[in-house]
Amino acid sequence: MPLESYLAQHRQRHLDELLDLLRIPSVSADPQHKADMRRAAEYLEGRFRELGFTSEIHDTPGHPLVLAERRVAGDAPTVLIYGHYDVQPADPLELWDRPPFEPRVEDGQIVARGASDDKGQVYAHIKGAEALLDQYPDAPLNLIFLVEGEEEVSSTNLAPFVTANKERLAADVVLISDGAMLGPDKPSLTYGLRGITYTEVQVRVADRDLHSGAYGGAVPNAINVLARMIAALHDDQGRVTVPGFYDKVQAISEQERAALAELPFDDEQFLGNVGVTASPGEEGYSLIERIWTRPTLDVNGIGGGFQGEGSKTVIAAKAMAKISCRLVSDQEPVEIFGLLRDHLLALAPEGVEVEVIHLNDGRPCVVSLDAPALVTAGDAVEAVWGKRPAFVRTGGSIPVVSTFQEVLNADVVMLDMGLETDRVHAPNEHFALDNYYRGIHTSAELLRRLASR
Ligand code: BES
Numbered sequence: 106m107p108l109e110s111y112l113a114q115h116r117q118r119h120l121d122e123l124l125d126l127l128r129i130p131s132v133s134a135d136p137q138h139k140a141d142m143r144r145a146a147e148y149l150e151g152r153f154r155e156l157g158f159t160s161e162i163h164d165t166p167g168h169p170l171v172l173a174e175r176r177v178a179g180d181a182p183t184v185l186i187y188g189h190y191d192v193q194p195a196d197p198l199e200l201w202d203r204p205p206f207e208p209r210v211e212d213g214q215i216v217a218r219g220a221s222d223d224k225g226q227v228y229a230h231i232k233g234a235e236a237l238l239d240q241y242p243d244a245p246l247n248l249i250f251l252v253e254g255e256e257e258v259s260s261t262n263l264a265p266f267v268t269a270n271k272e273r274l275a276a277d278v279v280l281i282s283d284g285a286m287l288g289p290d291k292p293s294l295t296y297g298l299r300g301i302t303y304t305e306v307q308v309r310v311a312d313r314d315l316h317s318g319a320y321g322g323a324v325p326n327a328i329n330v331l332a333r334m335i336a337a338l339h340d341d342q343g344r345v346t347v348p349g350f351y352d353k354v355q356a357i358s359e360q361e362r363a364a365l366a367e368l369p370f371d372d373e374q375f376l377g378n379v380g381v382t383a384s385p386g387e388e389g390y391s392l393i394e395r396i397w398t399r400p401t402l403d404v405n406g407i408g409g410g411f412q413g414e415g416s417k418t419v420i421a422a423k424a425m426a427k428i429s430c431r432l433v434s435d436q437e438p439v440e441i442f443g444l445l446r447d448h449l450l451a452l453a454p455e456g457v458e459v460e461v462i463h464l465n466d467g468r469p470c471v472v473s474l475d476a477p478a479l480v481t482a483g484d485a486v487e488a489v490w491g492k493r494p495a496f497v498r499t500g501g502s503i504p505v506v507s508t509f510q511e512v513l514n515a516d517v518v519m520l521d522m523g524l525e526t527d528r529v530h531a532p533n534e535h536f537a538l539d540n541y542y543r544g545i546h547t548s549a550e551l552l553r554r555l556a557s558r
Pocket residue numbers: 222223256257258259283284285301466467499500501502503504
């Protein structure tokens with residue numbers, strides 16, 4: 106098998122190149138890393154050039170994106186591979202065993218911020234394309250790589266770019282690896298993503314913090330008020346109480362329900378992996394139904410009052426919370442934001458100032474399981490892994506995917522390479538070396554099959 110021997114010969118270099126990318130601290134949320142963002146984009150642009158792609162960095166009002174193309178004559182199919190080179194902040198740094206941007210391989214794992222999300226997965230496709238073009242230089246396939254630097258800050262500038270360049274980016278298939286397989290040695294294809302709407306709530310009751318003896322009993326307390334408002338956002342059945350919240354939710358079909366119940370998914374192990382013993386949530390749904398197919402509302406952070414050591418007798422004048430909702434089709438993020446805002450304002454007691462700020466959004470999506478590209482992807486996975494992939498959804502979000510569906514009208518294939526246990530967004534993020542190499546192989550194999558389809 107020509108692909109396999111090529112890959113075997115180039116393993117070390119494929120790893121080294123990824124480690125070089127992982128050394129660049131491309132944290133999109135932190136303005137201090139602006140220059141690193143550009144360095145990461147330049148690194149990728151250089152690698153694409155080496156492969157003979159035309160390769161460009163496009164500036165955006167935020168971080169640059171990299172667009173690389175390999176065009177062939179005639180009417181060959183076009184595959185657009187999307188990924189992101191930006192990563193989440195690495196803090197708290199003290200919880201890492203070694204510095205997050207000094208990647209190393211330990212016990213078969215590549216450990217570094219971004220190893221799994223998403224540098225390792227997107228780089229596997231770059232090396233997959235390299236292998237394909239080395240072994241099949243005439244492969245009748247147009248390839249476009251679009252690698253952005255703002256996914257972790259909700260891709261604000263990417264959708265406008267895709268829309269403005271829709272002829273150039275026109276593709277039959279959009280291929281993405283930015284998610285987790287069903288388990289080790291359980292390859293999967295993801296067919297649904299949740300969306301998100303992210304808000305900040307500020308509560309203000311007085312123009313300064315007050316002595317809790319002198320004022321306690323006479324004035325509202327911003328933290329007490331906010332806590333009551335938050336508590337009112339769920340009922341006893343675990344449902345979100347925001348009026349209209351569920352109106353546009355697509356109920357899962359009996360058929361999908363049966364398929365999800367068949368998946369080898371172990372609730373206890375899933376919870377045990379993260380030290381959790383109870384699993385509260387919306388009544389009437391299994392654990393994966395709740396994560397994958399139902400919308401949720403969670404407080405992501407809360408603040409106010411005295412948080413120092415010891416005690417301080419004070420009534421908080423101000424309190425704040427970050428609240429986000431994960432959404433499912435056909436909920437519209439902006440619409441849900443409006444419903445949540447109105448509900449929070451309605452919950453505010455008299456004499457209390459409440460402000461609800463909209464931070465960012467991402468739309469949910471599902472892809473059709475019958476799309477021919479998905480079938481081809483299943484065959485490619487089987488050829489490499491020796492088993493057919495499971496079809497899964499995820500509770501996470503990739504905001505631009507719905508734009509690819511709508512604007513490019515392409516079939517989206519989400520080929521998972523990571524694992525749920527990769528600690529993405531957390532200290533000691535890692536990516537299994539085996540998954541990296543198999544990911545490269547699967548990518549090459551899939552591109553080969555798409556070329557000859
Ligand atoms: N790769 C993740 C999305 C993901 C998470 C897929 C878990 C599969 C399993 C992506 O990088 C991510 O973190 N997305 C953010 C989007 C947000 C910042 C708008 C998310 O889901 O929180």
